[in-house]
Amino acid sequence: MMTETPIAGPYAHAPVSIQRSMGLVMLALTPATLFGLYQFGWPAVTLFLVTVTAALAFEAGALKVAGRPLRPTLGDGSALLTGWLLALSLPPWAPWWIGVVGSLIAIVVAKQVFGGLGQNLFNPAMVARVALLISFPLEMTRYVAPQPIGSSGAPDLAAGLAVTFGGQPLDGMTGASILGHVRTELGRGLDLDQILPGSYQPLDSGLGTIAGSLGETSALLLLLGGLYLLATRVITWQTPVAMLGSLALLATLMHGYDPQHYPDALYHLVNGATLLGAFFIATDPVTSPVSVRGQLVFGAGLGVLVYVIRTWTGYPEGVAFAVMLMNAATPAIDRYLRPRIYGRQRDGQPLGLDREA
Amino acid sequence: MKLFKIRGGVHPDDRKELSAHLAIEELPLPPLLHVPMQQHIGAPATPAVRRGERVAKGQLLAYSQGAISAPVHAPSSGRVLGIGSFPAHHASGLSVRTITLQPDGEDRWAPDLAGVPDPFALDPDEIAARVSAAGIVGLGGATFPSAVKLKLHKRYKLHTLVINGAECEPYLTCDDRLMREHADQVIDGIRIMAHALGVARVLIGIENNKPEAQAAMAAAIGRLEPRQDMIALARLPTRYPMGSEKHLVQALTGRETPARGLTADVGVVVHNPATAFAVHEALRLGRPLVSRVVTVTGGAIATPKNLRVPLGTPVAALIEHCGGFTQEPARLVSGGPMMGQPLPSTRVPVVKGSNGVLALTAAEVHARDPMPCIRCASCVGACPCGLLPLDMAAHARAGDLEGAVKLGLLDCIACGSCSYVCPAHIPLVQYFNFAKGEMAARDRAKQKQAETKRLAEGRTARIEAIQQAKREAMARRKREAAAAPPPNAQAARPQPAEAPA
Numbered sequence: 001m002m003t004e005t006p007i008a009g010p011y012a013h014a015p016v017s018i019q020r021s022m023g024l025v026m027l028a029l030t031p032a033t034l035f036g037l038y039q040f041g042w043p044a045v046t047l048f049l050v051t052v053t054a055a056l057a058f059e060a061g062a063l064k065v066a067g068r069p070l071r072p073t074l075g076d077g078s079a080l081l082t083g084w085l086l087a088l089s090l091p092p093w094a095p096w097w098i099g100v101v102g103s104l105i106a107i108v109v110a111k112q113v114f115g116g117l118g119q120n121l122f123n124p125a126m127v128a129r130v131a132l133l134i135s136f137p138l139e140m141t142r143y144v145a146p147q148p149i150g151s152s153g154a155p156d157l158a159a160g161l162a163v164t165f166g167g168q169p170l171d172g173m174t175g176a177s178i179l180g181h182v183r184t185e186l187g188r189g190l191d192l193d194q195i196l197p198g199s200y201q202p203l204d205s206g207l208g209t210i211a212g213s214l215g216e217t218s219a220l221l222l223l224l225g226g227l228y229l230l231a232t233r234v235i236t237w238q239t240p241v242a243m244l245g246s247l248a249l250l251a252t253l254m255h256g257y258d259p260q261h262y263p264d265a266l267y268h269l270v271n272g273a274t275l276l277g278a279f280f281i282a283t284d285p286v287t288s289p290v291s292v293r294g295q296l297v298f299g300a301g302l303g304v305l306v307y308v309i310r311t312w313t314g315y316p317e318g319v320a321f322a323v324m325l326m327n328a329a330t331p332a333i334d335r336y337l338r339p340r341i342y343g344r345q346r347d348g349q350p351l352g353l354d355r356e357a
Numbered sequence: 358m359k360l361f362k363i364r365g366g367v368h369p370d371d372r373k374e375l376s377a378h379l380a381i382e383e384l385p386l387p388p389l390l391h392v393p394m395q396q397h398i399g400a401p402a403t404p405a406v407r408r409g410e411r412v413a414k415g416q417l418l419a420y421s422q423g424a425i426s427a428p429v430h431a432p433s434s435g436r437v438l439g440i441g442s443f444p445a446h447h448a449s450g451l452s453v454r455t456i457t458l459q460p461d462g463e464d465r466w467a468p469d470l471a472g473v474p475d476p477f478a479l480d481p482d483e484i485a486a487r488v489s490a491a492g493i494v495g496l497g498g499a500t501f502p503s504a505v506k507l508k509l510h511k512r513y514k515l516h517t518l519v520i521n522g523a524e525c526e527p528y529l530t531c532d533d534r535l536m537r538e539h540a541d542q543v544i545d546g547i548r549i550m551a552h553a554l555g556v557a558r559v560l561i562g563i564e565n566n567k568p569e570a571q572a573a574m575a576a577a578i579g580r581l582e583p584r585q586d587m588i589a590l591a592r593l594p595t596r597y598p599m600g601s602e603k604h605l606v607q608a609l610t611g612r613e614t615p616a617r618g619l620t621a622d623v624g625v626v627v628h629n630p631a632t633a634f635a636v637h638e639a640l641r642l643g644r645p646l647v648s649r650v651v652t653v654t655g656g657a658i659a660t661p662k663n664l665r666v667p668l669g670t671p672v673a674a675l676i677e678h679c680g681g682f683t684q685e686p687a688r689l690v691s692g693g694p695m696m697g698q699p700l701p702s703t704r705v706p707v708v709k710g711s712n713g714v715l716a717l718t719a720a721e722v723h724a725r726d727p728m729p730c731i732r733c734a735s736c737v738g739a740c741p742c743g744l745l746p747l748d749m750a751a752h753a754r755a756g757d758l759e760g761a762v763k764l765g766l767l768d769c770i771a772c773g774s775c776s777y778v779c780p781a782h783i784p785l786v787q788y789f790n791f792a793k794g795e796m797a798a799r800d801r802a803k804q805k806q807a808e809t810k811r812l813a814e815g816r817t818a819r820i821e822a823i824q825q826a827k828r829e830a831m832a833r834r835k836r837e838a839a840a841a842p843p844p845n846a847q848a849a850r851p852q853p854a855e856a857p858a
Contacts, residue, residue, distance in 0.1 A: 018780050343614055
């Protein structure tokens with residue numbers, strides 16, 4: 001009766017799958033995404049759809065070229081999630097081709113060229129984000145103030161399409177993100193006392209009613225999504241806690257040293273891509289370490305790099321760069337920080353025999 | 358009592374509710390019993406009966422062979438139909454030497470079987486000898502001859518006997534039922550083993566998903582006269598693989614067994630409650646091991662049961678007694694679903710190590726096509742041994758066995774926790790089994806090569822020695838010839854004219 005080849009157990013399996021993990025991540029992203037789409041209006045909706053569709057199309061094309069079956073890989077949700085994360089990291093009124101070129105870089109260059117799912121060294125969405133930022137600095141730093149769908153002055157569907165596809169100039173309402181604004185003003189020699197009052201409200205940043213990337217503004221909704229992923233055990237606490245902890249620690253130290261030039265920890269936690277990065281980008285399993293200690297080192301390194309890039313380099317935002325740098329360090333971390341094997345010391349030698357016990 | 362933390366592990370749905378509430382039933386005698394000579398780790402037993410011979414229940418059928426082996430006894434009274442080969446209770450489906458017995462239906466015990474009135478008056482060696490003669494092996498599934506473990510006190514300084522009542526495999530309830538229904542006998546067997554080992558402490562570990570067994574065993578300990586403070590019951594958290602010997606010892610005593618070592622290295626010996634029950638029967642009643650409790654369960658079994666089964670009974674008879682299949686099972690497994698082995702057919706007999714027969718439906722097995730590894734590290738978190746299953750599998754898959762060994766392949770206990778949690782459904786244990794098998798094959802090939810080399814060198818040396826001896830003999834003769842010229846020196850000298858030009 002048993003005709004198939006014997007295969008080793010176990011003959012039971014946890015109710016898990018890659019599709020389920022990807023699906024739960026998307027579910028966790030949904031509140032922040034819906035909030036971003038609502039607050040930045042029709043141009044954001046169009047850009048989001050274009051980016052996600054392009055990601056799926058490039059994935060299908062790459063699989064076809066590679067001669068691999070489409071269904072299992074497209075169905076695993078990884079390309080959809082990559083496109084989704086990329087879209088969330090874009091300025092919401094960016095033109096359509098930003099989304100398409102970004103998806104091309106993310107899916108084809110950063111993922112499929114490396115061998116597809118599970119093989120990429122760098123986080124695809126962050127590779128695309130960095131490539132776009134370097135190639136198209138203008139389009140990638142032109143942010144808009146929130147204009148919720150239906151509010152007065154917000155573009156309707158037609159106007160939204162015109163913004164995304166028509167290259168409609170964004171007159172009067174473009175600006176920098178808070179991180180960018182503060183960096184520029186600090187560079188002009190102003191103190192934080194003069195800069196922050198007019199531009200930064202911790203509550204607004206926490207809720208997300210500020211200018212910024214499509215899905216990065218609402219720290220609160222991203223935090224909720226992250227906690228949901230922790231609760232459903234899709235991610236573990238080590239990477240986010242280490243990243244947020246080291247970022248907050250550095251910010252607190254520097255703020256204590258010179259409050260006029262170094263914003264406090266809360267500023268760094270609620271602004272920019274910090275929370276999206278900590279819970280959704282840094283926890284990408286493919287490009288992060290596998291051991292508990294490795295993940296702690298990885299997260300802590302991320303926090304330090306984010307702070308250093310934001311504070312002392314030419315870019316106001318550093319999550320994407322930091323993620324890529326730590327991705328590059330992941331193989332080394334995995335090699336040197338392994339769990340201790342049962343019955344052995346850390347160096348691999350068996351524990352000492354103890355017959356007197 | 359205080360428990361210690363162990364690493365990793367998983368929480369599979371234990372499915373014990375299918376059979377945990379069902380009392381152990383006696384399985385009726387089947388028409389034929391196929392009793393294999395190899396039901397234990399070690400050398401197979403050698404038949405002690407002849408074809409056609411009438412045997413009584415408990416009579417010796419086959420002798421133990423060598424230091425690590427176990428004898429086999431008749432599971433019922435009847436006639437020996439033949440000694441031949443029969444499919445083994447093993448995934449390979451290969452045949453092993455088997456005695457086929459036709460029960461006469463009387464189930465008559467051999468008259469000369471007699472127990473000992475006071476086993477505690479016996480010398481530890483005598484207890485071990487009786488356990489050995491009763492054919493008792495580790496009934497948790499490992500089937501290592503128990504007497505060998507009872508003699509470990511000669512080489513190790515032991516302080517604790519741990520009874521592994523964790524029964525952490527899902528579905529299985531045979532130890533649970535045995536502890537509930539025969540707690541006094543199990544405790545008696547445990548005390549006899551503790552006496553044989555000379556240990557000062559006994560810890561009985563039972564997982565918290567078996568509160569009735571915990572209560573029954575606690576009550577049995579409480580009934581002992583005089584009070585036995587050396588025996589303690591430990592209520593273990595329900596987590597697979599709690600019943601892994603080394604992990605159980607660590608959870609109970611905090612002592613970690615060194616790699617490649619035995620728990621005896623940290624002063625602990627582990628036995629199973631069913632083994633303790635068998636020791637009780639052997640010492641008190643003189644009865645050898647001829648039956649065991651088997652849990653027959655799974656979604657495809659009509660009415661799951663816990664059965665006391667004569668060894669040698671075909672698995673088909675158990676399934677039939679349980680109402681057969683309600684649907685074609687996706688998997689037929691011997692043992693638990695985590696570490697059990699696939700059964701090649703239902704013809705094979707129940708052996709000493711068979712603790713469960715599972716007929717699992719496709720929904721229970723939850724098999725899917727493997728996807729690429731996404732390095733999610735679920736396996737790293739689940740591994741109780743601190744290994745990196747994903748990397749080991751990648752190395753094994755690429756044929757880099759040395760790489761896999763360096764990562765700790767040989768420290769893997771094959772518990773299957775990694776495969777169980779893998780979202781990509783990668784058959785990690787399959788890779789590890791393959792790699793371990795390859796390593797063993799390579800070792801054998803290396804040994805063979807070394808042996809061949811040794812023999813070839815020996816031969817060369819022998820030939821060399823013979824030639825040397827010949828040369829020496831020749832030289833000696835020449836010297837002798839030179840010292841004493843022969844009577845006709847002319848004839849002995851070669852003729853120059855005959856030499857080629």
